[in-house]
Amino acid sequence: MLILLDRDGVLNEDRPDFVKSPDELVMLAGAATAVARLNAAGHTIAVVSNQSGVGRGLMTQADLDAVNAALIEAVASAGGWLDAVIVCTDPPWAATARRKPGPGMLHEALTQFAAPPSDAVMIGDTLRDLEAAAALGIRRILVRSGKGRASEASGLPPSVQPVAVYDDLAAAAAALLAQGVA
Numbered sequence: 001m002l003i004l005l006d007r008d009g010v011l012n013e014d015r016p017d018f019v020k021s022p023d024e025l026v027m028l029a030g031a032a033t034a035v036a037r038l039n040a041a042g043h044t045i046a047v048v049s050n051q052s053g054v055g056r057g058l059m060t061q062a063d064l065d066a067v068n069a070a071l072i073e074a075v076a077s078a079g080g081w082l083d084a085v086i087v088c089t090d091p092p093w094a095a096t097a098r099r100k101p102g103p104g105m106l107h108e109a110l111t112q113f114a115a116p117p118s119d120a121v122m123i124g125d126t127l128r129d130l131e132a133a134a135a136l137g138i139r140r141i142l143v144r145s146g147k148g149r150a151s152e153a154s155g156l157p158p159s160v161q162p163v164a165v166y167d168d169l170a171a172a173a174a175a176l177l178a179q180g181v182a
């Protein structure tokens with residue numbers, strides 16, 4: 001299946017001031033290995049990530065590219081790979097439908113991999129990740145890493161239910177693999 005991953009708070013530590021350089025990229029425990037396990041089971045993995053730090057002028061596209069290259073390297077070190085890294089650099093005040101909670105990036109991933117929504121799952125740490133997936137009828141998983149615990153505590157509205165909740169990407173991946181959804 002197509003597994004859509006938010007980046008910050010799912011694969012790497014979320015930073016309120018944005019991950020602006022490879023030095024600021026801190027992988028979450030077990031995340032890279034989880035990706036490798038999902039790869040090995042035959043899943044396609046696409047990152048769909050809001051990166052408004054570029055649109056806000058806090059970092060450049062080249063900075064973002066360098067961070068994502070470091071992310072890809074970290075995943076590769078665990079024996080895994082990312083099939084696509086899709087980003088949206090829109091600032092919130094000029095958001096297009098690509099910026100989550102808009103479904104644009106998720107739709108692009110479905111199209112790129114010719115996957116129907118029923119064969120996809122979104123894993124994220126914020127409500128907007130879940131909203132973007134719900135808009136397309138994509139299955140939803142919340143992880144408690146990053147902003148996830150706060151997102152869960154805030155209450156998840158009926159519009160995004162049902163949502164499966166796991167402690168982190170490693171736990172979510174283990175559950176997906178146990179369900180035999182390869």
Ligand SMILES: [Mg+2]
Nearest residue numbers: 006008009125
């Ligand atoms: Mg996030």
